[in-house]
Amino acid sequence: xxxxxxxxxxxxxxxxxxxxxxxxxxxxxxxxxxxxxxxxxxxxxxxxxxxxxxxxxxxxxxxxxxxxxxxxxxxxxxxxxxxxxxxxxxxxxxxxxxxxxxxxxxxxxxxxxxxxxxxxxxxxxxxx
Amino acid sequence: xxxxxxxxxxxxxxxxxxxxxxxxxxxxxxxxxxxxxxxxxxxxxxxxxxxxxxxxxxxxxxxxxxxxxxxxxxxxxxxxxxxxxxxxxxxxxxxxxxxxxxxxxxxxxxxxxxxxxxxxxxxxxxxxxxxxxxxxxxxxxxxxxxxxxxxxxxxxxxxxxxxxxxxxxxxxxxxxxxxxxxxxxxxxxxxxxxxxxxxxxxxxxxxxxxxxxxxxxxxxxxxxxxxxxxxxxxxxxxxxxxxxxxxxxxxxxxxxxxxxxxxxxxxxxxxxxxxxxxxxxxxxxxxxxxxxxxxxxxxxxxxxxxxxxxxxxxxxxxxxxxxxxxxxxxxxxxxxxxxxxxxxxxxxxxxxxxxxxxxxxxxxxxxxxxxxxxxxxxxxxxxxxxxxxxxxxxxxxxxxxxxxxxxxxxxxxxxxxx
Numbered sequence: 001x002x003x004x005x006x007x008x009x010x011x012x013x014x015x016x017x018x019x020x021x022x023x024x025x026x027x028x029x030x031x032x033x034x035x036x037x038x039x040x041x042x043x044x045x046x047x048x049x050x051x052x053x054x055x056x057x058x059x060x061x062x063x064x065x066x067x068x069x070x071x072x073x074x075x076x077x078x079x080x081x082x083x084x085x086x087x088x089x090x091x092x093x094x095x096x097x098x099x100x101x102x103x104x105x106x107x108x109x110x111x112x113x114x115x116x117x118x119x120x121x122x123x124x125x126x127x128x
Numbered sequence: 129x130x131x132x133x134x135x136x137x138x139x140x141x142x143x144x145x146x147x148x149x150x151x152x153x154x155x156x157x158x159x160x161x162x163x164x165x166x167x168x169x170x171x172x173x174x175x176x177x178x179x180x181x182x183x184x185x186x187x188x189x190x191x192x193x194x195x196x197x198x199x200x201x202x203x204x205x206x207x208x209x210x211x212x213x214x215x216x217x218x219x220x221x222x223x224x225x226x227x228x229x230x231x232x233x234x235x236x237x238x239x240x241x242x243x244x245x246x247x248x249x250x251x252x253x254x255x256x257x258x259x260x261x262x263x264x265x266x267x268x269x270x271x272x273x274x275x276x277x278x279x280x281x282x283x284x285x286x287x288x289x290x291x292x293x294x295x296x297x298x299x300x301x302x303x304x305x306x307x308x309x310x311x312x313x314x315x316x317x318x319x320x321x322x323x324x325x326x327x328x329x330x331x332x333x334x335x336x337x338x339x340x341x342x343x344x345x346x347x348x349x350x351x352x353x354x355x356x357x358x359x360x361x362x363x364x365x366x367x368x369x370x371x372x373x374x375x376x377x378x379x380x381x382x383x384x385x386x387x388x389x390x391x392x393x394x395x396x397x398x399x400x401x402x403x404x405x406x407x408x409x410x411x412x413x414x415x416x417x418x419x420x421x422x423x424x425x426x427x428x429x430x431x432x433x434x435x436x437x438x439x440x441x442x443x444x445x446x447x448x449x450x451x452x453x454x455x456x457x458x459x460x461x462x463x464x465x466x467x468x469x470x471x472x473x474x475x476x477x478x479x480x481x482x483x484x485x486x487x488x489x490x491x492x493x494x495x496x497x498x499x500x501x502x503x504x505x506x507x508x509x510x511x512x513x514x515x516x517x518x519x520x521x522x523x524x525x526x527x528x529x530x531x532x533x534x535x536x537x538x539x540x541x542x543x544x545x546x
Binding site: 002091092093094096097113114115121 | 244246292293294295296300304
């Protein structure tokens with residue numbers, strides 16, 4: 001079945017309660033997201049999901065040269081970064097979009113839906 | 129058969145069968161690209177063969193069969209290149225053409241796929257005109273004043289997204305249908321409006337190929353969606369009643385003629401009658417307990433009131449304002465409020481209307497300034513009117529409209545106090 005990456009975007013700067021206004025908001029979002037994850041598992045869509053540490057903890061590595069070059073911070077400077085993601089299996093984009101809308105509501109963030117390459121699309125690349 | 133008759137048969141077949149052929153092939157091969165190419169090849173074959181062999185008794189079936197063979201030939205060629213795909217040959221065998229009912233349904237699938245909300249509005253319009261309307265890429269590019277290569281890329285990118293992201297080829301579920309149908313109608317209305325009030329300095333003020341295509345596609349959607357017709361019927365009536373006024377809308381000198389100055393005898397009576405018939409059909413359906421009218425039905429009803437008046441002075445303005453009141457309730461956008469204010473001016477006078485208009489956040493909309501200019505003019509505030517005309521002309525994208533506003537400004541007379 002086709003796989004989709006659902007990335008959650010949030011502000012670069014976060015307060016003491018993650019990206020949430022209050023501690024209660026944060027706990028409620030965690031609870032709602034947990035319930036959404038359970039549903040994904042129960043209905044057979046779930047492949048993987050996790051949250052990320054802030055973008056400021058990222059390191060970019062360029063290994064194309066003799067000595068790998070490391071640089072501090074995320075690859076692109078932005079006001080918003082990926083804060084977490086799901087990998088789901090869904091039969092088509094309509095299902096993926098419906099699930100993304102539910103996930104977005106649960107975690108209180110905008111979600112980008114992006115299809116994974118498939119065997120077919122990869123083969124088309126090889127044949128091109 | 130004479131050559132012009134064959135030519136006419138090919139044009140007819142293209143108009144009537146293109147969407148059917150693309151839709152049937154898309155379902156069968158699961159690939160818009162392959163369906164489009166094969167359909168184009170089949171029509172090219174018809175152009176070559178029909179003058180020689182005669183027009184087949186069932187052109188639609190002939191085209192679908194020919195296109196299917198072309199698609200299968202191509203798949204076989206491609207699979208021969210790759211031994212691993214030999215099984216594809218078994219999959220795509222040369223079945224007879226499907227019965228008509230299923231194929232009709234396919235056209236609806238095609239429309240919903242082309243108007244999918246995951247595609248950009250520009251891409252939805254271009255894809256619908258290409259895949260459902262059968263317009264060529266150069267035709268679409270010309271209609272929207274976009275470079276041909278750019279328009280080609282827009283369509284190619286949209287098809288690639290449909291394929292890679294797996295935008296499904298189906299009619300939405302009952303639950304999603306109203307919202308998704310709104311999206312389809314919005315695309316058709318955008319096509320119509322671009323034709324009716326074309327933008328661009330070096331272009332015809334009205335592009336009939338777009339208005340005609342929008343009407344044709346709306347008729348098709350209405351035919352296919354017999355169960356959910358209310359707003360589709362409303363949109364079709366709105367388009368017909370708008371199109372009916374086209375002959376009176378641009379003067380011999382290329383100037384837009386406002387509704388109250390139009391020669392009403394030049395309106396297309398057949399289109400008006402059909403539009404009125406559709407509006408009555410909806411009034412009866414709503415009176416019989418159907419769902420309340422949406423924005424297109426209300427806009428159609430407003431246009432029915434206008435086209436019902438033999439003279440602009442006979443217009444039933446209280447009816448128009450009442451319909452706008454209902455429209456404002458379901459669509460509280462400032463543009464609707466602006467149009468309502470124009471009707472209010474006829475009923476309660478320009479001062480009341482101007483007070484309504486001045487509240488609207490439409491600083492960058494040409495019609496806002498044009499409306500203010502007319503109201504200020506009627507109130508004798510000529511200096512302010514002139515400024516408002518200036519701003520409206522600056523913002524107007526349509527050549528005929530700019531010409532009309534320029535004349536109105538020149539007829540203002542001397543500024544205040546002189």
